[in-house]
Each structure stands twice: as C-alpha cells, then as structure tokens.
Amino acid sequence: MPSPELCHDLLVDILTRLPPDDPGCLFRASLVCTAWRALLTSPEFGRHYREVHRTPPLLGFFENHDTVTPWFAPSSPAASPFPPLFPDRRGLQVLDSRHGLVLLRNPIRITEEDHAVSLIVWDPVGRRQWESFPPPDFGSTILCDVGVVVCAADDCDHLGCHGSPFLVGYVGTDYRSAHASVFSSETNSWSPVVSCPHPDVEILRGQPKPLIGNAVYFICEYHPDESFILCFDLFSRKLSKFDGPPIHHYKHALMKTEEGVLGCASMEGSLLCLWSTEAGPDGAVAWMESRVIDLHKLLPSNSFLHVIGFEDRAGVYYLTADYGVATVDLKSGQVNKMSIIDSNIVPYTSFYTPDQAVEVAQEGRWEEVGDKEEEEADEEVEQQVEKAVQELFTKGSKALKDEDFFGAEDCKRRILKIRVAHHGKLSPKCRSAYHNYGCALLQKALSNHDSVKNTTTQSNTESEIVEGMSHSPFSLIH
Numbered sequence: 001m002p003s004p005e006l007c008h009d010l011l012v013d014i015l016t017r018l019p020p021d022d023p024g025c026l027f028r029a030s031l032v033c034t035a036w037r038a039l040l041t042s043p044e045f046g047r048h049y050r051e052v053h054r055t056p057p058l059l060g061f062f063e064n065h066d067t068v069t070p071w072f073a074p075s076s077p078a079a080s081p082f083p084p085l086f087p088d089r090r091g092l093q094v095l096d097s098r099h100g101l102v103l104l105r106n107p108i109r110i111t112e113e114d115h116a117v118s119l120i121v122w123d124p125v126g127r128r129q130w131e132s133f134p135p136p137d138f139g140s141t142i143l144c145d146v147g148v149v150v151c152a153a154d155d156c157d158h159l160g161c162h163g164s165p166f167l168v169g170y171v172g173t174d175y176r177s178a179h180a181s182v183f184s185s186e187t188n189s190w191s192p193v194v195s196c197p198h199p200d201v202e203i204l205r206g207q208p209k210p211l212i213g214n215a216v217y218f219i220c221e222y223h224p225d226e227s228f229i230l231c232f233d234l235f236s237r238k239l240s241k242f243d244g245p246p247i248h249h250y251k252h253a254l255m256k257t258e259e260g261v262l263g264c265a266s267m268e269g270s271l272l273c274l275w276s277t278e279a280g281p282d283g284a285v286a287w288m289e290s291r292v293i294d295l296h297k298l299l300p301s302n303s304f305l306h307v308i309g310f311e312d313r314a315g316v317y318y319l320t321a322d323y324g325v326a327t328v329d330l331k332s333g334q335v336n337k338m339s340i341i342d343s344n345i346v347p348y349t350s351f352y353t354p355d356q357a358v359e360v361a362q363e364g365r366w367e368e369v370g371d372k373e374e375e376e377a378d379e380e381v382e383q384q385v386e387k388a389v390q391e392l393f394t395k396g397s398k399a400l401k402d403e404d405f406f407g408a409e410d411c412k413r414r415i416l417k418i419r420v421a422h423h424g425k426l427s428p429k430c431r432s433a434y435h436n437y438g439c440a441l442l443q444k445a446l447s448n449h450d451s452v453k454n455t456t457t458q459s460n461t462e463s464e465i466v467e468g469m470s471h472s473p474f475s476l477i478h
Contacts, residue, residue: 008039015040016049021057021075023352030354037354046355050159055313059352061325061338061345062094062102064206070094072348073338075327092120096209099151099158100125100350101166119168121149121185124348125356126162135170136181136190142172144203148216150234152184160351169216169234173203178220180232180239196230196239198222203230206344208309210256217254217262219244229254229262229285245275245287253318255310263290265317267305270296272317272328298328298335309347318347389415412439 006014015036018025026049030040039045060074070092096103104120122129135145153164168183170190178201182191200222207219218230220241227244245252245264252266252275262285263276274291299305299321308325309318317328325338325345396411 011036011039012045012048015045016052019057020049020053020055020351021059023059026354027357040354041358043355046351046353047160049353050351053351054159056100056159056349056351058311058316058327058347058349061347062097064093064344064346073345075336075338094346095147096149097346097348098149098211099156099161099164099166101149101151102346102348103147103149103168105145105147117145119147119170119183121166121168123162125350125352128163130166130185133183133188135172136179136183136193138172138174138179138181138193142174142179144205145170145172146203146205146207146209146218147171148209148211148234150211152186160356162356167234169232171203171218171230171232171239173201173220175200175202177201178203178230178239178241180237182234182237191237194237194239196241198228198241208253208255210254210262210310210312212256212260212262219252219254242285243287247273247275251306253307253309256312257290258312265307265310267307267319270294270299270305272307293330295328298333299326308345311347311349313349318345389418392418 015026015029018029026040030037058075060072062070062072064070093105093107094102095105100123102122102124104122106118106120118134120129148169150167150169151158151161151164152167153161156164165184165186167185169180170183171178171180173179176199177195177197179193179195181193183189184191198220202221204219204221204227209216209218214235215231215233218232219227220230221227228241229244231240231242232238245266247264247266252264255263255265257263257274257276259276261277263274264287265275266273272293272295273289274293275287276290277285277287280286295305299319304322306320307317308320310316311318315329315331317330319326319328327336327338328334329336392411392415396408396415399405399407399411
C-alpha cells in the first residue's frame with residue numbers, strides 16, 4: 001500500500017526548513033519523487049524559501065592567486081552542488097562579490113611592459129556574464145586599483161536579484177591622488193571621474209569594502225602603520241577621505257556594524273577589538289572602541305590571528321590563523337576551519353535553489369555581453385604571443401645547433417617568461433616551456449665541464465624531467 005502523501009502546505013513548511021547554507025539538501029529532496037521535484041523547482045517555492053530565510057548564505061570563497069585563475073572553495077562539502085564555472089580567461093583576479101554578482105579584473109599581457117585591463121561582471125548562479133568594458137580614463141595611469149559591484153534595481157531586497165541592472169564602482173590611486181568613477185549596465189558608460197588629492201596614497205587590495213547606504217569604504221595606506229579611509233558614494237559620485245581608527249597597524253578590516261554604521265575589527269593577541277564611528281557636530285568622523293571579545297576559548301592560543309573580513313548579514317568574522325582561514329560566528333560560538341591557506345579571498349554569499357538551476361538549464365544559458373570583441377582581442381594577443389615564441393624558438397634551435405648553449409638557454413628562458421606571463425605558472429601550456437628550459441640549463445651546465453661524475457646521458461635526463469613533470473601540479477589541472 002503506497003504511503004499517504006503529505007498535504008501541500010505541510011510539505012512546503014517542512015522543505016522550507018532545510019538549511020540554505022547546504023544547497024544539496026534541496027537538490028537531493030527534488031529527486032525523491034515527481035511531486036517534490038515540481039514543487040522545489042517552481043519559482044513560487046524558491047521565492048518563498050528566500051523570503052523566509054532572508055539572509056543569503058555563505059557558499060564559499062574565491063581564492064586569488066598571482067599566476068593562475070582563481071578558484072572557488074566551498075564553505076563546506078555540503079555546498080558542493082554550487083558549480084561556479086569561471087569565464088575562460090587567464091590571470092583573472094576577483095575584486096569583489098556582492099548581491100550574487102562577482103567583479104573580476106582581467107589583465108591582458110604580452111610582456112611585462114605591455115598590458116591592458118578589462119573588467120568582467122559575472123553572475124555564477126544565473127550563468128550570465130557582462131564583460132569587455134575597460135576601466136575609466138584614469139585606469140591606464142594608476143598604480144593600485146580596487147572595484148565593487150552592486151545591484152542597481154529599485155526596491156530590490158537582494159535575495160535573488162540575478163539579471164538585474166548593476167553598478168561598478170572603480171577606484172584607483174597613483175601616489176598623488178585617488179580617482180573614482182561608476183559604470184552603469186543600463187547606460188553602458190562610465191560617470192565623470194572624481195578625484196581626491198593626497199600625497200603618497202596607496203589603496204590596499206584584498207581588503208573588505210563595506211557598502212553602507214549608497215557609499216563604499218576603502219582602506220588606504222600613506223605611511224607605515226598609518227591609514228585613512230576613502231568613502232565613495234556610488235549615486236552622488238562624491239569621493240572623500242577621513243582618518244582611520246587609532247590602530248598602530250593596518251591589519252584591520254572595515255565592516256558594517258549591527259547599528260548600520262561604519263566600523264572595523266582587529267586582533268590584539270586573542271582579543272577581537274571592535275570599533276565603530278559616529279559623526280561629530282562639525283561633520284568629522286570619530287572612532288570609538290565599542291567592544292572587546294576574547295576568542296581564546298574558540299581558537300588555539302598560539303595562533304597568529306588577523307581579521308580579513310566580516311559578513312554583516314550573517315554576523316560571521318573571517319580570520320587568518322597559522323593553519324589557514326577560519327570563520328567565527330559570535331552568536332553561536334561556532335568556529336569553522338576552512339581548507340584555505342591564502343588570505344587573499346573574497347566570500348561569495350547567495351541563495352542557490354533548484355528553481356534557479358532549472359531556469360538556467362531550460363534556457364541553456366551562458367549569457368555573455370560584449371564577448372565578441374573580447375574574443376577577437378584574445379585571438380590577436382594569442383597570435384602575437386605565439387609569433388614571439390616561435391621567433392625565439394627558431395633562434396634558440398639555431399644557437400643549439402651551433403653549440404651556443406648560453407644563447408640557447410637565454411632563448412628558452414625568454415620563452416618560459418612569456419608563457420608564464422600570458423598563461424600563468426601552472427598552465428599546461430607552459431609544460432613544454434619548463435621542459436625545454438630545463439634541458440637548456442642542463443646542456444649549458446654540461447658545456448662548462450669536460451667531465452661530470454655520476455651524470456646520466458642527455459636522453460635519460462630529459463626522460464627524468466618529463467617523468468618528474470608528470471608528478472608536478474601541472475598534471476593535476478588537465
């Protein structure tokens with residue numbers, strides 16, 4: 001006898017209780033039967049689920065690396081159903097993530113001296129990307145840059161604003177001034193540039209950039225252990241500055257406090273020190289230490305701790321420790337140690353429900369705006385790089401034939417340098433360049449010695465190099 005079916009309202013109530021930080025629960029539940037699948041993949045249930053939980057969960061972190069494409073580290077194995085496929089670009093750097101959107105910086109390099117930059121806005125859940133818009137006019141002269149992306153839809157609750165219009169705030173410094181501009185997806189253009197003069201200013205990358213109201217805040221450094229704050233209003237387009245908190249180091253993270261004002265957090269040993277701001281009668285910003293929390297019962301006492309971020313809607317702090325990155329929830333007292341070593345991370349928070357996945361699958365969507373021009377630019381750069389590599393390869397082969405081992409080694413070294421600059425150190429496309437450079441170094445070394453004891457023949461050595469390469473990180477990313 002078949003088991004009796006649950007009434008619709010009771011089933012909705014039960015499934016709504018599944019935790020949003022474990023998207024796999026909803027996806028596994030959708031496989032129980034046809035009726036459950038129809039319910040969980042309906043837009044009505046997805047909207048109801050997000051409205052009940054309200055706070056978008058932390059799905060994981062984007063890890064930035066200097067030489068390879070950043071990758072996504074789930075906050076827990078349970079978050080694995082989320083599939084953040086990156087746009088097919090090399091050398092990407094994640095600048096910001098907010099409202100389910102991700103802002104990436106895409107450098108295009110031929111050599112170390114010749115490069116350009118474009119920006120990409122990416123919606124991992126909705127599988128959309130808007131790209132190939134260059135920075136504003138000052139983008140080619142600045143030394144340090146940061147950016148933020150926000151949803152620009154009117155009256156949006158930011159629970160599922162995938163596909164909505166967006167704004168990109170872009171700020172850069174050149175050691176004399178700070179400059180800023182805003183890109184609108186609706187007008188497809190940048191606003192006029194605004195500037196704020198300050199000597200020796202350097203905006204710090206990889207730092208939290210809290211959005212409070214319409215304003216975004218950035219940490220800048222202008223002397224060792226001294227910092228100030230840049231404030232950029234994305235709607236009024238005003239750029240201003242004020243002093244940072246009286247902390248004798250810049251290892252502090254800006255945050256939005258529970259009261260909805262600008263604050264910051266820093267570590268002094270095991271003490272989490274929280275600061276908040278208030279406006280004085282003359283409009284000046286004053287910092288006050290509002291709370292000190294001892295974390296020695298939650299974290300190892302011998303850990304060297306730094307605050308690297310705070311998720312105000314979830315109330316979770318991100319800390320770096322000797323063993324990597326940890327999240328600390330002060331309300332529950334829960335500490336979650338992440339399998340992340342690098343502190344240059346960007347948290348990604350968003351709901352991910354079956355109705356969103358079905359919508360993407362039905363449309364077969366991977367929407368790319370402005371992609372044709374980017375592809376043409378990539379092809380042109382690729383051709384120029386390959387031409388330079390081929391010329392060096394021909395020159396190196398001739399030098400090797402003439403037994404000019406020093407010249408051959410120089411050509412192979414330059415080929416490797418170009419390959420790494422264009423593809424990244426861990427790219428499979430650099431594998432042959434590493435191998436050829438290693439062989440050139442060996443031949444150069446052998447040419448300096450008439451006899452070398454305990455050495456193998458050239459062919460054996462090359463085989464050993466290839467065998468060693470097969471156990472290197474390159475073979476792990478094919």
